[in-house]
Each structure stands twice: as C-alpha cells, then as structure tokens.
Amino acid sequence: MAQAGGIICATCPVADRAVCSALSPDDRAELARIGHHRRYTRGETIIAAGDPNTVCATLTRGAAKMSTIDRDGTERIVALVHPAGMLGQMFAPAATLHVTALTDSEACLFPRGQFAALRDARPALAARLLSELGRELDESRSLIDLISKRQARGRVAALILSFSRAASPAPCHDETAFELPLTRGEMAQLLGITIETVSRTLTAFEKEGTIRREGSHGIMILDRDALDRAAS
Numbered sequence: 001m002a003q004a005g006g007i008i009c010a011t012c013p014v015a016d017r018a019v020c021s022a023l024s025p026d027d028r029a030e031l032a033r034i035g036h037h038r039r040y041t042r043g044e045t046i047i048a049a050g051d052p053n054t055v056c057a058t059l060t061r062g063a064a065k066m067s068t069i070d071r072d073g074t075e076r077i078v079a080l081v082h083p084a085g086m087l088g089q090m091f092a093p094a095a096t097l098h099v100t101a102l103t104d105s106e107a108c109l110f111p112r113g114q115f116a117a118l119r120d121a122r123p124a125l126a127a128r129l130l131s132e133l134g135r136e137l138d139e140s141r142s143l144i145d146l147i148s149k150r151q152a153r154g155r156v157a158a159l160i161l162s163f164s165r166a167a168s169p170a171p172c173h174d175e176t177a178f179e180l181p182l183t184r185g186e187m188a189q190l191l192g193i194t195i196e197t198v199s200r201t202l203t204a205f206e207k208e209g210t211i212r213r214e215g216s217h218g219i220m221i222l223d224r225d226a227l228d229r230a231a232s
Contacts, residue, residue, distance in 0.1 A: 007032040007108050013169065017084035018058045018108075022128035023118075031118060035110035040101040047088050047099035056115040057087040062105025063166070063181035066097045077190045079140060080181075082166035086132055102181035147192050150231070155191040156201040157230035160211065164221060174224075179217045205230075 009015055009032050020028055037060075040046055046057070046064060059081050066079040078097065081087055087099050087107060119125050146158050160180075167178035180187075188195045205211045210227055212220040221227060 005037050007035050007037045012060055012108075014058070014060050014084040018060070019086065019125065019128045019132050020058070020108075022124040023122060027118065027122060027125075031110060031115070032108075034114050035108055037106065037108050040105045040107070042101055042103050042105075044101045045098065046101055046105075046107065047095050047097075049095050049098050051095045053089065053092055053094050054112050055088070055109045056090055056112050057107045057109045059083055059085050059087055060106045060108055063102040064099055064105060065102055065182075065186070066099050068097060075189065077186065079136070079143070080162075080166075080190075086136070090129070102186075103179065143190075147190075152191070152193045152197045153201055153204075154231050155193065156187070156198060157205070157227045159187060159191060160205075160219060160221070161224075161227055161231055163219070176224075177214070177218065177220045180219055181217075 009020075009028055012018070015021060020031055023031065040062070049069070061083055063083075064081040064087060065077050066081065067075050067077045069075050075098075080102075081099070089095060089097065090112075119129060142162075146155055146162075150158060161174070163178060163180060164174040164176070167175035182190065184195050184198045188198045191198070202211070202213065205227075206213055208223075208226065210221075210223045210230075212222055214220055
C-alpha cells in the first residue's frame with residue numbers, strides 16, 4: 001500500500017536532476033509545502049487510466065512503467081520511467097495510460113493546478129519541463145528503434161544498457177551493477193519476443209562472460225564492449 005508523507009528536498013536523491021531543480025530554493029520550498037511524498041510497493045498502481053489528472057508527479061526512487069491495456073486484457077508497455085522522470089501525462093485532462101511501480105518506488109506529488117500556476121510564473125520551470133518532454137520524446141523514439149530494428153539478441157543487449165544508464169545517478173557514466181526492474185515476461189512483452197528467448201539470451205550472455213546474474217533481478221556487466229557490439 002502507498003504511504004504518504006512530507007517532502008524533504010535536502011535528502012532527495014534526484015534534487016539536481018528533477019524538473020524542480022530549475023527553481024530557486026524559496027520556490028522549491030513552496031513546491032515542497034504544497035506537495036507530498038509517497039511510497040509504492042512493486043506492482044502497485046500509481047495512476048490508473050481514466051483517473052482525473054489532478055496531480056503532477058516526479059519519480060524519486062525505483063522504476064515505473066506506463067502502459068495500455070486493451071479490451072482483451074493485453075498489456076502493452078509504452079514507456080519506462082526512471083528516477084527524476086515525470087509520471088503521468090501532465091497536459092491531458094484525464095489519464096489514458098496506466099502507471100505501475102516496477103519496483104518499490106517513491107514519488108513526489110503536487111496538485112496539478114498549483115504546479116501549473118508556478119510553472120506559468122517561473123519561466124525557468126517551464127523551460128525545464130519542455131526539456132523533460134523533449135527527453136521523453138527521445139526515449140520513446142529510442143524504444144521504437146529498439147523494438148523495430150534489432151534481432152532478439154540486440155534488443156536484450158540494448159535494454160540492459162538502457163537500464164545501466166538509468167541506474168546511474170550521474171550522466172557521465174553508467175552503472176556496472178544494478179537491478180533489472182522488469183520481469184522476464186515484462187521484458188519479453190516490451191521487446192516483442194518470447195519469455196524463452198529472453199531467458200536464452202540472458203543465459204548466452206552469461207556463458208560468454210558478458211554479464212553475471214546476481215539473485216533474481218541483479219545484473220553485473222562484465223564486458224560492456226561486447227554488449228555494445230550486440231546492441232549495434
């Protein structure tokens with residue numbers, strides 16, 4: 001179950017990367033005052049399709065997926081959200097996508113109306129939001145490229161590399177060891193391949209000495225150059 005509390009910017013792990021980093025300390029303190037911090041457990045719904053779009057939210061820890069579910073109950077993941085990313089659809093009157101926590105996650109939530117008023121009054125925040133939307137568009141295009149242009153081996157390699165980049169708190173380097181936020185089934189669904197193909201490909205990478213699996217979700221990259229070649 002989600003647990004809510006106050007926002008403490010001083011301990012925020014994405015304070016220098018989230019959209020609120022564009023604000024002055026006073027404006028950030030005002031934003032923190034009107035918002036709240038919430039924890040979600042793995043698999044918990046953060047936003048349900050059809051909900052009124054009443055909040056703006058930033059993921060501070062964990063990972064989330066944005067997906068559609070058709071009438072037959074088939075889920076299609078359309079985006080992944082990593083720390084510092086925005087959750088939901090800021091400019092839509094109602095949610096059209098489901099947002100679900102992939103891991104135990106945390107987010108800062110702000111009333112949409114008050115957030116929009118601050119955005120309109122602070123050009124730096126508006127510019128930072130525009131930059132974030134551009135980044136999300138680039139990631140969506142990369143996801144399309146990932147799915148449409150590579151063989152299964154390349155798709156899995158590219159996805160591992162994308163999680164390695166997302167797990168790093170700094171843009172100048174990627175993480176070598178991290179947790180895969182997706183299950184084998186979710187990876188297969190996202191990449192358009194079978195669960196068996198995902199498992200075989202991970203096993204092949206491990207036998208080749210490219211990665212090492214640690215526990216049920218942990219990945220250690222042992223040969224990044226080999227992954228880069230597979231993903232190219």
